[in-house]
Amino acid sequence: MAAKLILSMDGLVLKEIPLSKERTTIGRKPHNDIQIDNLAISGEHAVIVTILNDSFLEDLNSTNGTYVNGQPIKKHFLQNSDVIELGKYKLKYINETPSQTTAADFEKTMVLRPDLMKKTAEQAAAKAASPTDTHVGMKAIDTHAGMAPPPQPAPAPAAPAPAAGAAIQILTGSNAGKELELTKNLTTLGKPGVQVAVITRRPHGYFITHVEGANYPVVNGTALDAHPRELKDHDVIELAGVKMEFFLKS
Amino acid sequence: MDLSQALQMVSRTDAGMVRSHNEDAVYINPARGLAILADGMGGYNAGEVASGMATTLLGSELEKAFQKTEPQRLDAAGKLNAHTVLEAEIARANTAIYQAAQSQPQYAGMGTTLVMAVYYDNMMSVAHIGDSRLYRLRGDDFQVITRDHSLLQEQIDSGMITVEEARRSQNKNLVTRALGVDPVVEPEIRDYDTMPGDIYLFCSDGLNDMVEDEEIALTLQALSANLDLAATQLVQTANDSGGRDNISVILVRIAREYPAARGWWARFLQWFR
Numbered sequence: 224m225a226a227k228l229i230l231s232m233d234g235l236v237l238k239e240i241p242l243s244k245e246r247t248t249i250g251r252k253p254h255n256d257i258q259i260d261n262l263a264i265s266g267e268h269a270v271i272v273t274i275l276n277d278s279f280l281e282d283l284n285s286t287n288g289t290y291v292n293g294q295p296i297k298k299h300f301l302q303n304s305d306v307i308e309l310g311k312y313k314l315k316y317i318n319e320t321p322s323q324t325t326a327a328d329f330e331k332t333m334v335l336r337p338d339l340m341k342k343t344a345e346q347a348a349a350k351a352a353s354p355t356d357t358h359v360g361m362k363a364i365d366t367h368a369g370m371a372p373p374p375q376p377a378p379a380p381a382a383p384a385p386a387a388g389a390a391i392q393i394l395t396g397s398n399a400g401k402e403l404e405l406t407k408n409l410t411t412l413g414k415p416g417v418q419v420a421v422i423t424r425r426p427h428g429y430f431i432t433h434v435e436g437a438n439y440p441v442v443n444g445t446a447l448d449a450h451p452r453e454l455k456d457h458d459v460i461e462l463a464g465v466k467m468e469f470f471l472k473s
Numbered sequence: 474m475d476l477s478q479a480l481q482m483v484s485r486t487d488a489g490m491v492r493s494h495n496e497d498a499v500y501i502n503p504a505r506g507l508a509i510l511a512d513g514m515g516g517y518n519a520g521e522v523a524s525g526m527a528t529t530l531l532g533s534e535l536e537k538a539f540q541k542t543e544p545q546r547l548d549a550a551g552k553l554n555a556h557t558v559l560e561a562e563i564a565r566a567n568t569a570i571y572q573a574a575q576s577q578p579q580y581a582g583m584g585t586t587l588v589m590a591v592y593y594d595n596m597m598s599v600a601h602i603g604d605s606r607l608y609r610l611r612g613d614d615f616q617v618i619t620r621d622h623s624l625l626q627e628q629i630d631s632g633m634i635t636v637e638e639a640r641r642s643q644n645k646n647l648v649t650r651a652l653g654v655d656p657v658v659e660p661e662i663r664d665y666d667t668m669p670g671d672i673y674l675f676c677s678d679g680l681n682d683m684v685e686d687e688e689i690a691l692t693l694q695a696l697s698a699n700l701d702l703a704a705t706q707l708v709q710t711a712n713d714s715g716g717r718d719n720i721s722v723i724l725v726r727i728a729r730e731y732p733a734a735r736g737w738w739a740r741f742l743q744w745f746r
Contacts, residue, residue, distance in 0.1 A: 274624075274628070274644065275624070275643070275644045275647065276642075276643030276644050277634075277642050277643055277644050279633070279634075300634055300638045300641070300642075302641060318643065331514060331520075331646060332512065332514040332586070332603075332604070332646045332647075332648055332678070333514060333515075333646055333647055333648070334514070334515075334584055334647075334648055334649075334650075334651045334654050335623075335624055335647040335648065335649050407691065408688060408691070408692075408710065409691055409692055409695045409696070409706070410695075411695045411696075415698065416698075419698060421695060421696060421702070421706075423706065423709075425709070425713050426713055432702060434695075434696055434698055434699045434702060435698035435699055
């Protein structure tokens with residue numbers, strides 16, 4: 224359930240360490256939670272702060288630095304299967320429970336309230352946090368207030384995108400011959416206030432829907448109703464007096 | 474005062490692609506200028522009881538209360554009636570849900586988020602609890618007006634994590650306030666001026682967890698002429714992206730100004746009410 228670290232050196236697994244504490248310290252000196260007795264490791268090398276299901280790694284100004292996935296870091300929001308490197312030692316961060324097997328259940332909204340947690344202790348324990356975890360979590364926020372957030376690349380958005388691209392070619396009017404690539408999930412066509420339609424890009428295809436105006440768009444000679452219509456390769460759309468062709472790009 | 478000419482409102486609520494139940498609830502009343510959205514939580518089916526109680530109770534009680542005394546009236550201490558009524562009715566809804574949860578074992582631990590607004594006199598009073606949101610589109614500017622009552626928002630505020638990192642957090646589902654989980658709740662109530670052309674989006678986290686703000690803004694801008702389609706499209710985009718949670722949206726467009734009657738005649742009439 225809880226996140227853990229797998230300590231290894233030269234591909235040899237040495238130890239598995241659950242991240243059950245608010246602060247897990249790593250260093251050469253014996254008082255550390257994870258002691259690595261090696262001269263390349265500073266006395267107090269790094270610390271991992273865990274708040275419920277999230278863990279943050281921070282380098283404590285160590286002599287030789289802390290690396291995550293090959294990059295030197297000062298502070299880092301750990302993601303599942305990140306590899307922390309300290310000298311010749313590697314610590315793999317494993318935190319895979321929530322997003323996999325019980326995703327739907329896990330994501331249910333819960334109230335973060337210690338007294339409620341007590342009342343529904345069983346439920347809470349099964350899902351995310353115990354009352355003590357909550358206190359620990361809140362305290363950690365205070366101690367870390369004002370700390371500079373680490374630089375992070377933006378996550379890839381889970382935007383829907385169908386396999387092939389598509390475009391519209393204008394067939395008549397002053398813009399005849401022009402091509403409009405459908406690069407966004409929504410592309411509006413027509414004149415605002417007169418007649419507007421929208422082409423939506425969905426995982427299973429492209430759809431045209433009437434947005435505004437007294438006249439509805441015509442596809443292959445048939446006028447649309449209020450519902451979306453799927454566009455097929457080489458469909459001809461008539462809108463606000465302009466003809467255009469929809470086509471898929473291979 | 475009937476605001477249905479000034480306010481255009483539509484709502485959608487959808488179970489999403491994963492959940493078997495819809496624990497969200499919505500209520501709109503354009504004539505009275507009321508929009509209410511709740512995202513319920515806890516227990517088997519109890520979440521929908523909590524959110525349903527919140528929207529139904531608040532909807533009917535606020536209608537009555539504002540019929541009696543208009544929201545823009547000030548009391549002797551100079552406090553807006555809108556605030557007095559919102560505080561009182563949210564407290565009552567909280568008590569009702571809390572007591573139901575206490576007395577019925579199958580409702581134990583239920584609660585709900587709340588985001589709502591009452592529109593009057595070219596402004597709105599917004600009340601919220603938890604992580605359901607209110608966004609505003611004004612021209613090209615799209616921003617969230619409410620601040621989530623959640624662990625993540627607290628971490629963002631303290632500088633501990635960035636907004637981008639928050640999207641990858643495993644602590645997404647933890648709210649720090651909810652309606653009906655404690656004997657007393659503190660809603661956050663704020664006032665905002667509205668302008669003709671503004672579009673307001675009330676939503677549960679099933680939308681903003683699945684769809685990026687930019688995508689939401691683009692949808693509202695592209696489809697602003699057809700609010701119905703915009704609402705349908707937002708729900709569809711969330712479902713196309715996975716639809717892991719229930720998705721609810723309320724869209725409110727300010728079609729024109731709606732100043733409260735202020736002439737001597739209006740005041741004279743009010744004197745006799």
